[in-house]
Amino acid sequence: MGLYALVSAPAVWVCAAGILENLEAGYCVGCVKEETNEGVSEKRAALNKKTSALGWYGCMYYWVTMLTNSYAVYLGVSCVAKEQAQGTAEYLFTKPVGRNKVVCAKAVACVCNLLALAVFSGLCNYFTAILPLGGLEQRNAAFTTTLGLFLTGLTLFAITLLASSLTRTYKGAVRIGAGILLLFYGISITAEYLEAPMLYCLTPLKFFDVYTVAISGIQFSFFLLAMIIAIGSVITAQKVWTLREI
Numbered sequence: 614m615g616l617y618a619l620v621s622a623p624a625v626w627v628c629a630a631g632i633l634e635n636l637e638a639g640y641c642v643g644c645v646k647e648e649t650n651e652g653v654s655e656k657r658a659a660l661n662k663k664t665s666a667l668g669w670y671g672c673m674y675y676w677v678t679m680l681t682n683s684y685a686v687y688l689g690v691s692c693v694a695k696e697q698a699q700g701t702a703e704y705l706f707t708k709p710v711g712r713n714k715v716v717c718a719k720a721v722a723c724v725c726n727l728l729a730l731a732v733f734s735g736l737c738n739y740f741t742a743i744l745p746l747g748g749l750e751q752r753n754a755a756f757t758t759t760l761g762l763f764l765t766g767l768t769l770f771a772i773t774l775l776a777s778s779l780t781r782t783y784k785g786a787v788r789i790g791a792g793i794l795l796l797f798y799g800i801s802i803t804a805e806y807l808e809a810p811m812l813y814c815l816t817p818l819k820f821f822d823v824y825t826v827a828i829s830g831i832q833f834s835f836f837l838l839a840m841i842i843a844i845g846s847v848i849t850a851q852k853v854w855t856l857r858e859i
Contacts, residue, residue, distance in 0.1 A: 666746040667754070667827055673742045674758060674823045677734050678765070682794060682818070684730060685766035688723045689773025690790035691783070693854055698783030712855045720774065720847055727766045735759030754827035761821025761831060768817040768839045769794065771846035778853040814838065 693716055739755050773793060777786035797816040804812035804819060813819035820835040
C-alpha cells in the first residue's frame with residue numbers, strides 16, 4: 614500500500630509538474646517559446662532551436678527524471694520506516710549488530726540501487742535519444758547528465774530518509790515524502806517562471822539541470838551542496854533511528 618500510495622496520485626501531480634516545468638522553461642520541442650530579448654543566455658538560445666538534439670534529449674530526460682525522482686523518494690521513505698510497518702523492525706534492531714550499522718547498510722544498499730537505476734536510465738537515454746539524433750554537440754554530455762541524474766536521486770533519497778526517521782508511521786512518511794517532492798517541483802517551476810536562479814539552491818531538482826550540465830558541466834557549488842545535504846541527512850537519520858524506541 615505504501616508504494617501504491619506514493620506512485621499513484623502523487624505521481625500524477627509530479628508528472629503534471631514536470632509538464633508545466635517543460636512548458637514554462639520552453640524546453641519541450643514543439644512548445645518552445647521564442648525569446649528575442651536582449652541578453653538571452655547561450656543555454657536558452659541553443660534550446661530554442663526546434664531541431665536541437667539537446668532539446669529533444671532534454672525533453673526525454675525530464676520524463677525519465679519523473680520516474681527516477683519518485684523512486685528515490687520511495688527508497689528514502691521505505692528504507693527503514695517500512696520495517697516498522699511490516700513488524701520486522703523489532704526483530705532487525707535487536708540483532709547483535711548496532712542500529713547505526715543496520716541503517717548504514719540499508720542506506721548503502723539503496724544508494725547502490727539508485728546508481729544502478731541511473732546507469733540503466735543513462736544507457737536507455739543514449740540508445741533511444743542520443744544515438745538516433747546522431748549524437749550531441751556537447752562532449753561528455755551523456756555522462757555528466759547521467760551523473761547529475763544520480764546525484765539528484767541521491768539528494769532526494771537522503772532528505773526523505775531523514776524525514777521518515779522523524780515520523781511515527783510509515784504512511785505518514787509516505788505522505789511527507791510525496792509532499793517534499795511536490796514542493797521541490799513547485800519551487801523549480803517558480804524559479805523557471807520568475808527566471809530567479811537564486812531559488813535553484815532551494816530545490817535539488819535544479820542542482821543539476823540537464824541543459825546547464827550538458828553545456829557547462831556540473832557546477833562545483835551545487836555538487837558540494839548536494840553532498841552536504843546527502844551526508845548530513847543520512848548521518849542525522851542514522852542517529853535518530855539509533856535513539857528511537859521501536
